[in-house]
Amino acid sequence: MKILIERDYDAMSKRAATLVAEQIRLQPDLVLGLATGSTPLGMYRNLIELVRRGDLSFAAVTTFNLDEYLGLAPDHPQSYRTFMEEKLFRHIDIIPVNTRIPQGLPDDIARHCDDYERQIAKHDGIDIQVLGIGRNGHIGFNEPGEEFGKLTHCVTLSDSTRQANARFFSPPEEVPTHAITMGLKSIMNARRVLLLASGADKSEAVRRAVCGDVTEDHPASVLQLHPNCVFVLDDAAAAKLPDEFRQNKEMAK
Numbered sequence: 001m002k003i004l005i006e007r008d009y010d011a012m013s014k015r016a017a018t019l020v021a022e023q024i025r026l027q028p029d030l031v032l033g034l035a036t037g038s039t040p041l042g043m044y045r046n047l048i049e050l051v052r053r054g055d056l057s058f059a060a061v062t063t064f065n066l067d068e069y070l071g072l073a074p075d076h077p078q079s080y081r082t083f084m085e086e087k088l089f090r091h092i093d094i095i096p097v098n099t100r101i102p103q104g105l106p107d108d109i110a111r112h113c114d115d116y117e118r119q120i121a122k123h124d125g126i127d128i129q130v131l132g133i134g135r136n137g138h139i140g141f142n143e144p145g146e147e148f149g150k151l152t153h154c155v156t157l158s159d160s161t162r163q164a165n166a167r168f169f170s171p172p173e174e175v176p177t178h179a180i181t182m183g184l185k186s187i188m189n190a191r192r193v194l195l196l197a198s199g200a201d202k203s204e205a206v207r208r209a210v211c212g213d214v215t216e217d218h219p220a221s222v223l224q225l226h227p228n229c230v231f232v233l234d235d236a237a238a239a240k241l242p243d244e245f246r247q248n249k250e251m252a253k
């Protein structure tokens with residue numbers, strides 16, 4: 001695991017965008033796993049700016065998003081499809097059909113989950129998976145207690161996750177109760193994982209992910225077992241890491 005610590009959210013976002021952009025330049029047909037939430041927004045803004053300046057192209061990139069709320073149509077204002085269109089896709093030169101997100105209203109949920117994994121496999125897997133982290137250690141929508149061995153599947157959202165996301169819904173009770181998410185195994189199958197975290201309220205989740213026990217009670221802790229995982233943090237999110245993890249250098253674990 002590699003830990004990169006930047007002074008604040010903007011610097012963290014820029015660093016993460018640089019890592020992704022460098023890889024796309026090396027491998028223009030990169031398969032990129034994407035996340036929603038507020039954390040990656042700064043990285044998306046930086047990527048958009050690179051495209052706008054002609055320094056980066058997504059023309060051959062394929063993306064797979066981690067998750068989608070069940071019960072929301074793609075054009076629902078709070079769907080993750082809408083989020084991704086507004087925050088990234090419509091501002092870059094990606095080919096729309098190359099942007100994949102689980103469906104919120106699939107005919108057959110189990111079949112759709114299997115199809116999603118098949119699509120990923122057809123693209124020879126995900127090269128870089130971008131992740132945020134929930135305060136309870138969730139990644140994607142894999143809540144505490146999720147089995148490490150699962151691929152894309154349907155989940156029940158925890159109360160804390162629903163509350164954290166309630167700010168986007170009006171009335172807040174409209175936060176969906178279920179979602180489709182890539183599983184922890186799907187995430188671990190990615191060749192490289194880039195986890196972004198910012199702010200003091202993520203510092204405990206980050207600490208447990210980096211140096212706590214590897215346990216299904218803290219889903220992000222599974223990343224300790226990933227052979228190529230980078231945490232890009234700001235100072236506040238890194239604040240609870242012991243000194244040996246806070247040196248902005250590669251760490252062998």
Ligand SMILES: N[C@@H]1[C@@H](O)[C@H](O)[C@@H](COP(=O)(O)O)O[C@@H]1O
Binds near residue numbers: 035036066131141
């Ligand atoms: N499904 C998303 C996660 O992918 C995201 O990592 C998490 C944290 O969001 P934020 O970055 O806004 O703190 O929120 C949601 O639950």
